Amino acid sequence: xxxxxxxxxxxxxxxxxxxxxxxxxxxxxxxxxxxxxxxxxxxxxxxxxxxxxxxxxxxxxxxxxxxxxxxxxxxxxxxxxxxxxxxxxxxxxxxxxxxxxxxxxxxxxxxxx
Amino acid sequence: xxxxxxxxxxxxxxxxxxxxxxxxxxxxxxxxxxxxxxxxxxxxxxxxxxxxxxxxxxxxxxxxxxxxxxxxxxxxxxxxxxxxxxxxxxxxxxxxxxxxxxxxxxxxxx
Numbered sequence: 001x002x003x004x005x006x007x008x009x010x011x012x013x014x015x016x017x018x019x020x021x022x023x024x025x026x027x028x029x030x031x032x033x034x035x036x037x038x039x040x041x042x043x044x045x046x047x048x049x050x051x052x053x054x055x056x057x058x059x060x061x062x063x064x065x066x067x068x069x070x071x072x073x074x075x076x077x078x079x080x081x082x083x084x085x086x087x088x089x090x091x092x093x094x095x096x097x098x099x100x101x102x103x104x105x106x107x108x109x110x111x112x113x
Numbered sequence: 114x115x116x117x118x119x120x121x122x123x124x125x126x127x128x129x130x131x132x133x134x135x136x137x138x139x140x141x142x143x144x145x146x147x148x149x150x151x152x153x154x155x156x157x158x159x160x161x162x163x164x165x166x167x168x169x170x171x172x173x174x175x176x177x178x179x180x181x182x183x184x185x186x187x188x189x190x191x192x193x194x195x196x197x198x199x200x201x202x203x204x205x206x207x208x209x210x211x212x213x214x215x216x217x218x219x220x221x222x223x
Contacts, residue, residue: 101162106154
């Protein structure tokens, strides 16, 4: 079974802190994605990556950056956390091409105080 | 542009009731269509998919048919169970990315 692991289920940070959310997948997938999930807004794509050291902006990249130094790991970085970044963050991975089924981690619920 | 619209929730049904969750899409060409489900405290997981017009995806008693003429992919189940309580997302594929609807929360009462 594909496993996508997010390092924390719950995280509480203060405004202005630098925050790292980590995601690791064990199926050698090329593609990795970061979403945020908010009530009434569904899932919105923040950033994605097709390969190591590659990154592409999604629909709402402002206030975020990402790092993909190894194929299995995709990190989301909040350079200076703000209260409007309080949300559920979901990581996903998929193979390139054919099917494009995305496999999701359990999510990290981040609260910024 | 590409988008997915699904019925707003929450939807509350009694056990063994018939379920329909409506989903329509806007897209260029003929995208693959998906239903994902998110159980409480978990991430999303694929429920079913259809890759071309008139395809029917099915899994766990759920079904959805790709209707090109109405640009729809409605989710149905003949007899829901309490364990089906979850949030359901309709989605379409755009290149290597997935565009999700806003989700429909389903509550099943025993």
